Amino acid sequence: MTTSQPTAAAPDFDVVIVGAGISGIGAAHYLRTEHPEKSFTILESRHTIGGTWDLFKYPGIRSDSDLYTFGFEFKPWTDDQSIADAPRILDYLHEAVADDDLHDAITFHRRVIAADWSDADQRWHLTVAHTDKTSRAKPETVTARWLFSGTGYYNYDEGYTPDFPGQDSFKGQIVHPQHWPEDLDYQDKRVVIVGSGATAVTLMPAMAPDTEHITMLQRTPSYIIPVPREDPIAKRAMRLLGDERGFRLNRARSILQQRAIYQFCQRFPSAARKVIRKINAMALPEGFDVDTHFNPPYDPWDQRLCAVPDGDLYKEIRNGDASVATGAIKTFDATGIELEDGRHLDADIIITATGLNLQLFGAMTLTINGEPIDIPSTVAYRGAMLSGVPNFIMAVGYTNSSWTLKIGLLCEWFCRVLSHMDKNGYVEVRPVAPRDMETRPLLDFDAGYVKRGMHILPRQGTKDPWKTTMSVAHDVKNLRKGAVDDGLLRYEKAHYEKAKEPVGAHA
Ligand SMILES: Cc1cc2nc3c(=O)[nH]c(=O)nc-3n(C[C@H](O)[C@H](O)[C@H](O)COP(=O)(O)OP(=O)(O)OC[C@H]3O[C@@H](n4cnc5c(N)ncnc54)[C@H](O)[C@@H]3O)c2cc1C
Numbered sequence: 485m486t487t488s489q490p491t492a493a494a495p496d497f498d499v500v501i502v503g504a505g506i507s508g509i510g511a512a513h514y515l516r517t518e519h520p521e522k523s524f525t526i527l528e529s530r531h532t533i534g535g536t537w538d539l540f541k542y543p544g545i546r547s548d549s550d551l552y553t554f555g556f557e558f559k560p561w562t563d564d565q566s567i568a569d570a571p572r573i574l575d576y577l578h579e580a581v582a583d584d585d586l587h588d589a590i591t592f593h594r595r596v597i598a599a600d601w602s603d604a605d606q607r608w609h610l611t612v613a614h615t616d617k618t619s620r621a622k623p624e625t626v627t628a629r630w631l632f633s634g635t636g637y638y639n640y641d642e643g644y645t646p647d648f649p650g651q652d653s654f655k656g657q658i659v660h661p662q663h664w665p666e667d668l669d670y671q672d673k674r675v676v677i678v679g680s681g682a683t684a685v686t687l688m689p690a691m692a693p694d695t696e697h698i699t700m701l702q703r704t705p706s707y708i709i710p711v712p713r714e715d716p717i718a719k720r721a722m723r724l725l726g727d728e729r730g731f732r733l734n735r736a737r738s739i740l741q742q743r744a745i746y747q748f749c750q751r752f753p754s755a756a757r758k759v760i761r762k763i764n765a766m767a768l769p770e771g772f773d774v775d776t777h778f779n780p781p782y783d784p785w786d787q788r789l790c791a792v793p794d795g796d797l798y799k800e801i802r803n804g805d806a807s808v809a810t811g812a813i814k815t816f817d818a819t820g821i822e823l824e825d826g827r828h829l830d831a832d833i834i835i836t837a838t839g840l841n842l843q844l845f846g847a848m849t850l851t852i853n854g855e856p857i858d859i860p861s862t863v864a865y866r867g868a869m870l871s872g873v874p875n876f877i878m879a880v881g882y883t884n885s886s887w888t889l890k891i892g893l894l895c896e897w898f899c900r901v902l903s904h905m906d907k908n909g910y911v912e913v914r915p916v917a918p919r920d921m922e923t924r925p926l927l928d929f930d931a932g933y934v935k936r937g938m939h940i941l942p943r944q945g946t947k948d949p950w951k952t953t954m955s956v957a958h959d960v961k962n963l964r965k966g967a968v969d970d971g972l973l974r975y976e977k978a979h980y981e982k983a984k985e986p987v988g989a990h991a
Pocket residue numbers: 502503504505506507508527528529530533534535536537540546547548549554594595596597634635636637638640683845846847848879881882885886887888
C-alpha cells in the first residue's frame with residue numbers, strides 16, 4: 485500500500501437492506517447465519533414490518549400462492565392454511581424477526597430517498613429521510629458497502645386507478661383496495677368491484693355475505709381456478725413427518741406442482757384452456773355463461789392465474805349474493821356505472837380493483853459518483869445485480885410462482901459473493917455487460933402493471949448469466965450453484981487506505 489492513497493473510515497454498515505418486507509427479513513436471516521461478522525441494518529419507511537402484508541387492509545386479504553413455497557426455506561410454515569390470510573403471514577414474519585433477533589437491526593420510519601455510489605471510497609452514501617410525521621429531523625447520510633433493495637415492486641403511496649368518465653358525478657363512495665377505509669360500511673349495500681384480478685376475486689366472496697349484492701365488473705375475464713385453502717395431503721405430511729421434514733416435502737411437492745401446471749399451460753394452451761373451462765363450468769350454476777365471464781382472450785399463464793380458495797367465489801355466485809358482469813365502462817353516473825352495451829349497474833360503493841403502479845427500488849434515486857443511473861439501459865445479471873452498478877442487489881422475485889422462491893436463492897448467491905470477496909480481499913464488484921449484447925424486456929409478463937411500467941425496468945440478456953427466468957430449476961443452477969467469478973463480474977480491492985481509528989474511538 486502506498487502512502488499516496490486517500491484514506492477513508494469504515495462505512496457505517498457492511499450492508500444496508502432497504503425494506504422490512506418478506507424479502508428484507510429473509511435477506512437479514514441469510515446475513516445473520518452465513519455472515520455473522522457483517523454489520524447490517526434494515527431501513528424501513530413504514531412503522532412496521534411485513535410490507536405488502538401489512539399495507540393492504542381489504543376484507544379477505546390473503547396470498548394466492550401456497551405458503552409452503554411463499555414462506556422461507558429456513559422456517560417451516562406450520563399453519564393449517566396453505567393459502568393464508570394476511571394476519572397469519574404477518575404472524576409468521578414477526579416470528580421470523582424474533583427467531584433471528586432482528587428487532588434491533590430494523591429502523592422504522594426511515595425512507596432511503598437517494599443512494600450514491602462513490603468510486604472514491606467504494607461505498608454507497610444513502611440519503612435517509614425520517615417519515616415519522618412528528619419528527620423534524622433532517623435527512624441523514626448513512627454509508628454502506630452494499631445496498632440490498634428489498635423494496636417490492638410497486639408504489640406504496642398510490643394504487644393505479646384509470647380516470648373513469650363521469651366518476652365525479654357518482655354519489656356513492658369510490659374505494660381503492662390499496663387505501664381501504666377501516667370504517668367502510670358495506671352492510672346491505674350494492675357494491676360493484678371494477679377489476680378481475682387477484683384482488684377482485686378475493687374481495688368478492690369476502691364481502692358478498694354482508695352486501696345486498698356484489699358485482700364483479702370486468703372488461704376481460706381472468707383464468708380462475710379453485711385451490712384448497714387447507715391442503716389435506718400437506719397437513720398429513722406435517723403430522724406424519726413433523727414440522728421440518730413435512731414442510732420440506734410439502735415445499736418440494738408445491739414447487740413441482742407449480743412448475744408442472746405452468747409448463748402444461750405454456751406447452752398445451754388449448755388443452756389447458758379446456759381443462760380450466762371444465763372446472764369452472766362444473767363449479768358454476770347450471771346455465772351460467774362460462775364463455776363470456778370465465779374465458780379470457782389470452783392463453784393460461786400469459787397472465788397470473790387467479791386462485792380461489794375452496795372455490796369460495798363460485799359459492800357466492802351459486803347462492804345469488806354475487807354476480808359477474810363483463811363489458812366496457814361507458815361512464816360512471818350518480819347511481820352507478822353505465823356500460824357501453826347500455827346495461828346499468830346500480831351501486832352504493834364502487835371498488836376500483838384496478839391494480840398497482842409499478843415502482844422500482846422504492847423510488848430511490850440511484851447515482852454513481854453523482855451521475856444518475858439510467859436503469860432501463862442496464863441489464864440484469866443473474867436477475868440479482870445490474871450491469872455497471874457496484875455492490876447492489878435487487879430483490880425482484882418470481883411473478884409466475886412464489887416471489888420468495890427466487891429471493892431465497894438470490895440471498896444464497898449474495899452470501900457466496902461476500903465470502904468470495906472476503907477470501908480475496910475485494911471490496912467492490914460490478915457486473916460488466918459485453919458490448920452490443922442482445923437484450924429483451926426483464927419481465928415477459930402480460931399483466932397491466934408490467935405493461936404500464938415496462939419503460940422503467942432494466943433489461944435482461946438472451947443468454948446466461950444475463951437471463952432472468954421465472955424457473956426455480958434454472959435459478960438453482962444460476963444462483964445456488966452459479967459461479968461467483970465467471971469473468972463477467974469485475975472485482976476490485978480497496979483503492980484507498982483505511983483511516984486509522986483514533987485510540988479509544990469505540991468503547
Ligand atoms: C395484495 C397482494 C397479494 C400478493 N400475493 C402474493 C402471493 O400470494 N404470492 C406471491 O408470490 N406474491 C404475492 N404478491 C406479491 C408480493 O408483493 C410479494 O410476493 C412479496 O410480498 C414482496 O415482498 P417484498 O418484501 O419484496 O416487498 P414488499 O412486501 O412490497 O415490502 C417492501 C418494503 O419496503 C419498504 N420500502 C419501499 N421503499 C422503501 C424505501 N425507499 N426506503 C425504505 N423502505 C422502503 C416498504 O415500506 C415495504 O415495507 C402479492 C402482492 C399484493 C399487492
